[in-house]
Amino acid sequence: MARPRLHDEALRVRLLDEAGRLLSEEGPAALSMRRLAKDVGTSTTAVYSLYGSKSALVRAVFLEAFGRFGARLDAVPLSGDPLTDLLRLGVAYRESALADPHLYSVMFGQVIPEFEPEPEDTEASLATMNPLVDAVRTALARGLLIPAPAETIAVALWAQAHGLVSLELGGHMPDGFDL
Amino acid sequence: MARPRLHDEALRVRLLDEAGRLLSEEGPAALSMRRLAKDVGTSTTAVYSLYGSKSALVRAVFLEAFGRFGARLDAVPLSGDPLTDLLRLGVAYRESALADPHLYSVMFGQVIPEFEPEPEDTEASLATMNPLVDAVRTALARGLLIPAPAETIAVALWAQAHGLVSLELGGHMPDGFDL
DNA sequence: CCTCGATCCATAACGACGTTTCAGAACCGG
């Protein structure tokens, strides 16, 4: 009945990839709908017919970023000693954040005014904590930690890592500070 | 020789106050140069002749916010027991952040794309830590903490507080979580 | 094979943003 569509799933993926690249390599200011469309060789109409809004586009990047982030934490090799694993998870957390600071701030900062994560989106961020909760449970079972709800300890450790990384990325560290 | 200026220090203060109010009550999106000028009853030219740029305006708000934040921490009554004081400082930290989340995110998030703090600006943020460092030193002197550089412990505690508050404000907490 | 009508998409437009320019209003010394 009509022309075949160019604004298809393949283009959706290319847009998502380029959006991630722009964000990661040039920062939040570089990610504009016009720029994105031009870099991918299409028009803003394409982005709007595939995503609907900048907010929805960034949400896709947000979920993608949490996916990769979680994968990196899942990939941390377990040593058998849960306390060692907790330390390794913390190091991996920091390395993942420093490897791509802009994506990290899309996940945890509100760097792009158009996008604010919905409650449903935060489930993706909570899933990131799973390896952490597992290690805490193991440590508790072996009596290596002061007894307390595993989730409480996990959140406290997560906050510690996030706080350190966040201060480091924000430049709020004393000169030449090294933990 | 010429007309007396209306764009004077009094107006500068009124602009700063209104900018803080807009930010605090309506969030970062509400703070535009046009809106600010209109609310104060002047023109954008005034803002530019007094501040030069949005970046500089927000920097002024940033420093003001850190001033108030530091004052709240300085005002925490000391109990004599440094460990109690550390806990109180943490509680005061959280209360200050929750009392004005938008200002907190101007201080520690990059909520306004136009403004990124310079190295000199972070000195203001480090000064906020002084009461914390003092309490840590006292605790160390009394053998209440495992020996380590006071600054290291202080930064770790600060990061813990900042991490918890930051996750809480960002909604990255499990449902009904209470430490 | 050609036309018709349905479908899609790039272009251009709209309002708001940060920032800058500019013409005239406002003032003081003479």
Place this chain on the structure above:
DNA sequence: CCGGTTCTGAAACGTCGTTATGGATCGAGG
């Protein structure tokens, strides 16, 4: 009262997110 200097509001520029539109494009019916 007037000249010249200083100041200021209004308008202009380019960019942003988003939306409307008119022409281009193709499959089906004759």
